[in-house]
Amino acid sequence: MSGIKISEDHEWVSLDGDTATVGITDYAQNALGDVVFVELPEVGASFAKGDEVAVVESVKAASEIYAPVSGEITGVNAALEDQPDKINQSPLDDGWLFRIRLSDAGEIDELMDEDAYASFVAGLK
Amino acid sequence: MSDPLNRTPLHEFHVAHGAKMVPFAGYDMPVQYPLGVLKEHLFTREKAGLFDVSHMGQVLLRGSGGTDVAKAFEALVPGNIAGLKPGGLRYTMLLNSDGGILDDLMVTRYEQQENTLYLVVNAACKDADLAHIEQSLAGIASLERLDDRALLALQGPRASAVLGAMAPEVMDMGFMTSASVEIDGVSCHISRSGYTGEDGYEISLPGDKAEAFAEQLAASDDVEPIGLGARDSLRLEAGLCLYGSDIDVTTSPVEAGLLWAIPKARREAGDFPGAERILRELADGPARKRVGILPDGRAPVRHGADILDEGGSVIGTITSGGFGPSLGRPVAMGYVKTEFAGEGTEIGLTVRGRILPGRVAPMPFVEQRYYRKPKSS
Numbered sequence: 001m002s003g004i005k006i007s008e009d010h011e012w013v014s015l016d017g018d019t020a021t022v023g024i025t026d027y028a029q030n031a032l033g034d035v036v037f038v039e040l041p042e043v044g045a046s047f048a049k050g051d052e053v054a055v056v057e058s059v060k061a062a063s064e065i066y067a068p069v070s071g072e073i074t075g076v077n078a079a080l081e082d083q084p085d086k087i088n089q090s091p092l093d094d095g096w097l098f099r100i101r102l103s104d105a106g107e108i109d110e111l112m113d114e115d116a117y118a119s120f121v122a123g124l125k
Numbered sequence: 126m127s128d129p130l131n132r133t134p135l136h137e138f139h140v141a142h143g144a145k146m147v148p149f150a151g152y153d154m155p156v157q158y159p160l161g162v163l164k165e166h167l168f169t170r171e172k173a174g175l176f177d178v179s180h181m182g183q184v185l186l187r188g189s190g191g192t193d194v195a196k197a198f199e200a201l202v203p204g205n206i207a208g209l210k211p212g213g214l215r216y217t218m219l220l221n222s223d224g225g226i227l228d229d230l231m232v233t234r235y236e237q238q239e240n241t242l243y244l245v246v247n248a249a250c251k252d253a254d255l256a257h258i259e260q261s262l263a264g265i266a267s268l269e270r271l272d273d274r275a276l277l278a279l280q281g282p283r284a285s286a287v288l289g290a291m292a293p294e295v296m297d298m299g300f301m302t303s304a305s306v307e308i309d310g311v312s313c314h315i316s317r318s319g320y321t322g323e324d325g326y327e328i329s330l331p332g333d334k335a336e337a338f339a340e341q342l343a344a345s346d347d348v349e350p351i352g353l354g355a356r357d358s359l360r361l362e363a364g365l366c367l368y369g370s371d372i373d374v375t376t377s378p379v380e381a382g383l384l385w386a387i388p389k390a391r392r393e394a395g396d397f398p399g400a401e402r403i404l405r406e407l408a409d410g411p412a413r414k415r416v417g418i419l420p421d422g423r424a425p426v427r428h429g430a431d432i433l434d435e436g437g438s439v440i441g442t443i444t445s446g447g448f449g450p451s452l453g454r455p456v457a458m459g460y461v462k463t464e465f466a467g468e469g470t471e472i473g474l475t476v477r478g479r480i481l482p483g484r485v486a487p488m489p490f491v492e493q494r495y496y497r498k499p500k501s502s
Contacts, residue, residue: 033354034163036448037423037455039477055477057425059162059448060354081423 004092005111007068008120012092015108019074023096024056024065024087027121033058035087040076041098047071049107054097056087065097069107075099133179134275134332138339142350150248152180155352162354166450169321169359170491173281174351175342182251183271183329186258188240192265195234198242201261202232203378203387203397206242209234212303214243214316216386218378219254224399224406225374226381228254229366233303233316243303243314245276245327247368275335280325280359282494283347288315288326291341295326300495311338317496320356322363322489324496361456362449364417364488370428371415371444371458379406380460382415413441414466417488418457418474420446422481425455426474432461433473433480440465443474449490456490457483 004012010028014021029035039055047053047067054065076098080086087095102108112120130153139146144155155177157165168174188194195206204217214233218226228250233243246254259268279288289296292308295315303316311334319325330338342348357367366372372381377399384407391397395404420426425448432441446457457474465472468487473480 033157034161036163036450037425039424057448059166059358059450060156062425062427 005068005108005113006117007066007111009066009068011065011068013068013108013111015102018105019099019101020069020071020108021096021099022068024091025117026091029088029091029095032056032063032087033060035084038080038084038087038097040078040080041073043073043075045073046103047073047100049104056084056097067100068111069100069102070104071100071102073098074101131180133177134335135177135179135277135339138336138343139177139350142343144350144352147353149353150180152248154180155350157352157354158350160349162352162358163450165349165351165355166358168349169281169351169355170323170451171281172347172349173279173283173287173325173345174321174355174359175339175348176278176280176351176356177275177339178278178327179275179332179335180248181276182244182246182248182254183274183276184244184246184255185235185238185269185271186242186244186262186266187238187269188266190265192240194240194242194266197262197265198232199391199397201258201398203391203400203403204232205388205391206232206234211236214301214303214318218372218383218386219257220378220398220403221374222398223374224377224379224402226368226372226376226378227257227374229368229372229383230254231316231318236303237305237314243329249369271329273332274329275332277328277330277335277339277342278319278321278325279328279342279348280319280321280323280351282324284323284325285496287342287345287347288328290345297498298496299498300324308338309341313338320363320365321359322365322491322493322495323359324494355450357445358447358450361445361447361458362451362489362491363493364458364490366415367445376415376460377403377406377411379403380411380413380415410463412463413460414463415444415458415460416466417486417490418443418446418459418472418483419486419490420455420457420474420481420483423455424476424481426457426476426481426483430457430459431475432459432465433475434465435471435473437473437480440472451491458488461485
């Protein structure tokens with residue numbers, strides 16, 4: 001996947017026009033462990049950048065997902081309801097979480113590119 | 126700066142096997158290995174899991190000056206300790222004078238030494254427990270901490286075959302019995318017991334021999350090392366209490382549903398700490414009870430969630446909850462007011478500000494598969 005932007009909370013954002021697809025990175029799924037439940041936002045709901053928008057739960061713990069950009073939810077990955085482990089199997093593709101229509105296109109530039117994210121993750125170890 | 130974490134004798138083993146290490150009760154412990162919590166859990170139920178539980182406190186308690194140590198120890202716990210045969214072990218609880226649970230523990234009548242009990246207590250309670258025991262039994266019994274010993278647990282349906290290949294005599298040990306067994310020159314004290322609901326063993330051995338011993342077990346295709354994450358989900362499915370979450374100084378054995386650990390003779394004698402409250406709760410029923418809870422949906426309901434009645438009033442709290450890998454669904458336990466403790470009672474569970482439906486359910490959630498000795502003919 002090319003041209004994705006990534007937040008410091010380990011969410012990737014792939015922009016298509018004014019709408020972004022959002023998921024969690026491979027680093028994040030690996031840190032969380034086996035995902036057993038995902039709570040997704042309502043389509044039509046609006047979130048500001050940094051709001052809690054979804055919850056991803058492993059056997060052991062629940063982890064909040066924060067909106068990497070502000071906007072309105074236009075779609076969610078309903079397949080995760082029955083197969084939450086898609087997040088582990090395919091975090092950057094089949095394991096996407098939701099789509100959001102950006103209310104402030106400029107926010108995308110505040111996110112890291114893949115190289116910057118790689119350095120960011122290296123700094124966490 | 127916090128205190129540096131203690132390490133068990135298996136620390137290098139954990140790191141070599143790729144464990145993710147976390148602080149737990151003052152120790153640097155493996156929460157999971159590369160297999161991951163879900164697969165570690167399922168592997169234990171299918172084959173055998175190897176757990177490092179060396180952080181737990183192992184001690185010997187010896188009677189002195191003609192005191193029968195088992196009888197003396199009964200002053201602190203409500204279990205039948207005096208009736209233990211040599212090598213036999215029991216689950217019991219240290220109680221305070223209000224009948225609150227100071228800790229839960231395993232007590233063995235140590236068959237190697239006269240008038241001696243072998244105790245295994247929770248890591249987080251270790252220092253307080255030992256101070257309490259020493260103070261209570263001052264002059265009549267003395268404690269020896271076995272800090273140089275490691276403690277391993279091998280749990281699962283293949284545990285007997287795997288350990289039996291190293292020491293055949295363990296295969297026909299009865300559930301809740303122990304024996305001293307020499308394996309490749311290492312003196313082990315082995316009990317048939319555990320914390321997963323499966324058949325299995327807990328193996329006490331010298332710390333400096335533990336790593337080689339663990340590697341030998343882990344070399345079997347039927348064994349994987351298992352972290353604290355799966356240890357917790359396994360015991361939750363088995364309906365077993367975690368001290369500090371499901372039981373503590375505010376809970377009594379009656380509320381906690383641990384009456385099976387208080388035999389009739391001890392109830393009649395009423396000669397244990399907190400007997401007044403416990404006997405009253407036995408006669409009148411406790412105000413609240415620990416129950417199993419199955420959330421209806423897929424969302425795990427975790428420690429601290431409110432339990433509600435149909436009208437939305439709070440009737441209790443979840444004390445342990447998560448996802449049960451063997452059931453493929455969320456499972457939980459908690460305390461509810463006694464009138465709501467009946468099986469099948471419909472309840473609400475507060476999760477992130479919403480109320481999810483669930484019901485009171487019998488425990489254990491999975492069938493216990495402890496070893497039953499064949500009847501001799």
